[in-house]
Amino acid sequence: MHRLLLLVGLCCFQQTIAQVRETRPPATLKSILLAQFKTTWTQQEWFVPVAKGIEGITARQASWRPADSVHSVGELTHHLVFWNKRLLDQFNGKKESAFDGNNNETFDAFTEASWASTVQQLKEVMDGWEKAIQEADEAKLQSWYGNIANMNTHNAYHTGQILYIRKQAHNWDAEKGVK
Structure with a gap:
């Protein structure tokens, strides 16, 4: 009797697992890139995304x-605006703004007076990226996945720096993540 109950329970468990697998569509390049993008921009998973890292400052x-x-x-945020916009313009086939290759200049244009504008520009660029990834076809994503993945990694890297600086300045709320 116990064996029969165990066998019935095992069959029910296997059926449940099969149903769960059937309800979740298989991962695609687009779904992976979008998930990675969202976790580095707005969706907190096991690390803090950029949007939350600059929130309330x-x-x-x-x-x-x-x-x-x-x-x-602010300088790190401005740097993120510059590189994410430049890459988005390339992705969309738009003419890029002039750049002499001096990466230091991508930080230096920030001023205290430009903070609100910098935050807004980052939001606009990142909204543009989310839309671009969602609307891109498979061929475009195949040719761009390395750049998009590297951009996401770059954003996560600088978010870590932002949080480190905010913790040193004592203006980071540890309840938002990263104690």
């Missing part, structure tokens, strides 16, 4: 730079 706080840091939160 004032222009003055964004301008603060610890003694051991080359850049401020």
